Amino acid sequence: MRAIRTQVGIIGAGPAGLLLSQLLHNAGVESVIVERQSRDHVASRIRAGVLEWGSVETLREAGVGDRLDREGLRHDGFDLAFDGQHHRIDLTGLTGKPVMVYGQTEVTKDLIDRRLSQGAQILYDAPDARIEDPKAKPSIHVTHDGEAVRIDCDFVAGCDGYHGITRQTFPADVLKTFDRVYPFGWLGVLTDRPPIGDELIYGNTDRGFFLCSMRSATRSRYYVQAPVDDDIADWSDDRFWEELGTRLGPDTAAKLCTGPIFEKSIAPLRSFVAEPMRWGKLFLAGDAAHIVPPTGAKGLNLAVGDVRILSRAFAEHYKGDDRLLDDYSSIALRRVWKTERFSWWMSMLLHRFPEHSAFERRMQMAEFDYLCTSETASRALAENYVGLPFEI
Numbered sequence: 001m002r003a004i005r006t007q008v009g010i011i012g013a014g015p016a017g018l019l020l021s022q023l024l025h026n027a028g029v030e031s032v033i034v035e036r037q038s039r040d041h042v043a044s045r046i047r048a049g050v051l052e053w054g055s056v057e058t059l060r061e062a063g064v065g066d067r068l069d070r071e072g073l074r075h076d077g078f079d080l081a082f083d084g085q086h087h088r089i090d091l092t093g094l095t096g097k098p099v100m101v102y103g104q105t106e107v108t109k110d111l112i113d114r115r116l117s118q119g120a121q122i123l124y125d126a127p128d129a130r131i132e133d134p135k136a137k138p139s140i141h142v143t144h145d146g147e148a149v150r151i152d153c154d155f156v157a158g159c160d161g162y163h164g165i166t167r168q169t170f171p172a173d174v175l176k177t178f179d180r181v182y183p184f185g186w187l188g189v190l191t192d193r194p195p196i197g198d199e200l201i202y203g204n205t206d207r208g209f210f211l212c213s214m215r216s217a218t219r220s221r222y223y224v225q226a227p228v229d230d231d232i233a234d235w236s237d238d239r240f241w242e243e244l245g246t247r248l249g250p251d252t253a254a255k256l257c258t259g260p261i262f263e264k265s266i267a268p269l270r271s272f273v274a275e276p277m278r279w280g281k282l283f284l285a286g287d288a289a290h291i292v293p294p295t296g297a298k299g300l301n302l303a304v305g306d307v308r309i310l311s312r313a314f315a316e317h318y319k320g321d322d323r324l325l326d327d328y329s330s331i332a333l334r335r336v337w338k339t340e341r342f343s344w345w346m347s348m349l350l351h352r353f354p355e356h357s358a359f360e361r362r363m364q365m366a367e368f369d370y371l372c373t374s375e376t377a378s379r380a381l382a383e384n385y386v387g388l389p390f391e392i
Contacts, residue, residue, distance in 0.1 A: 135281065
C-alpha cells in the first residue's frame with residue numbers, strides 16, 4: 001500500500017474541489033484530490049454558465065481569472081418574457097453589479113491547468129474511495145493505477161457531488177435532508193450559432209418555460225421545459241427549434257439562428273439541502289451538500305461560496321484559530337437556504353406545474369406585473385441574481 005500524507009484530503013475534482021485546493025495552495029495549506037472519473041470526463045461535463053460577481057472575484061483571487069476576463073461575457077441585465085410581454089431586469093443599474101457568462105466547463109479546465117502546473121496531486125480514475133475514522137484521524141483509501149493508496153490527512157473535504165460517498169459517510173442520526181423534486185425537466189441543447197440576443201431571456205408561456213442563454217458570442221445554449229421522462233430520441237433538431245420558436249413568439253423567434261445541435265439532454269430539477277455540513281473532521285461543500293434547480297443559475301455559485309469559507313477556515317486553523325472552522329456549517333447554510341429560496345421562487349414563477357389551476361397561472365402573471373411596475377421588486381430579484389454578499 002502506498003501512503004500519502006497531506007493536510008486536507010479532497011474527494012471530487014470538479015470545480016468545488018479544484019477551487020478549494022487552489023485557494024488552500026495560495027494560503028500555504030497542502031491538499032490531495034481524489035476523483036473517481038477520468039480527467040477528460042471531468043473536463044468535458046456540460047454545466048451552467050452564469051457566474052455571480054462574487055464568484056468572478058473569487059476566481060480572480062484564486063489566480064484563474066485571466067481567460068475568464070478575456071473570454072467571459074459581462075451581462076448587465078436579463079429579460080423576463082411572459083406570453084409576449086417583456087421586462088428587462090437591469091442588474092447593474094439596480095445593484096451596481098453585473099454577472100459573467102462563462103461556462104462551468106471552462107472554469108474547470110482553467111482550474112485543472114493551474115493546479116497541475118503547480119504540481120498538485122490529483123488522483124483521477126479512483127472510483128472506490130472510502131473514508132475511515134472521520135471523527136478523529138481521517139484517512140481516504142482508494143485504488144489508483146492498480147495500487148492501494150491510503151491518504152492520511154487532518155481533514156476531509158467532500159466535494160464529490162450529490163451522488164458522492166462523503167455525505168453517505170455521515171451517520172443517519174446526524175444528517176437531516178430536505179428535498180423537493182419538480183415534476184418536469186429541462187431539455188437543453190448546445191449549437192454553434194450566434195445567440196438570439198446580447199442578454200439571457202427567461203420565458204413563461206402557456207406551453208411552459210424556456211431560456212435563451214449562451215456560452216460565447218458564437219455558441220448558444222437553449223432550454224425548454226419538458227416531461228422529465230421524455231425520450232431524448234423523440235426530440236429531433238427540427239422539433240426542438242419548432243417548439244422553442246413557438247414559445248418565443250413570432251417577433252423574437254425571427255431573431256433565432258437555428259442550426260445543427262451537438263449536445264442534447266434532459267435534466268431533472270431538484271431542490272435539496274443536507275445539514276449539518278460538518279461531522280467531525282469531514283466537511284461537505286457544493287453539490288455534496290445541496291442542489292438547486294438551475295432556474296436561478298446558482299449551483300456553481302453556491303459551491304464557490306462554500307469553498308471560499310472552507311478554505312479560509314482551514315487556513316485559520318493552521319494559524320491556531322478554529323472559530324471559523326467550528327462555524328463553517330452555520331455560516332454556509334445561511335447563504336444556502338437563502339439561495340435555495342430564490343431558486344425555488346424563480347422556478348415557481350417561470351414554470352407550468354401540472355397541478356396548477358387557473359388561479360396559480362393568474363398568480364404568476366400578477367407577480368410578473370408587479371416586477372414590471374415595482375423597482376423594489378425588480379431590485380430584490382436583481383440582488384439575488386447577482387449574488388448575496390459573502391459573510392466571509
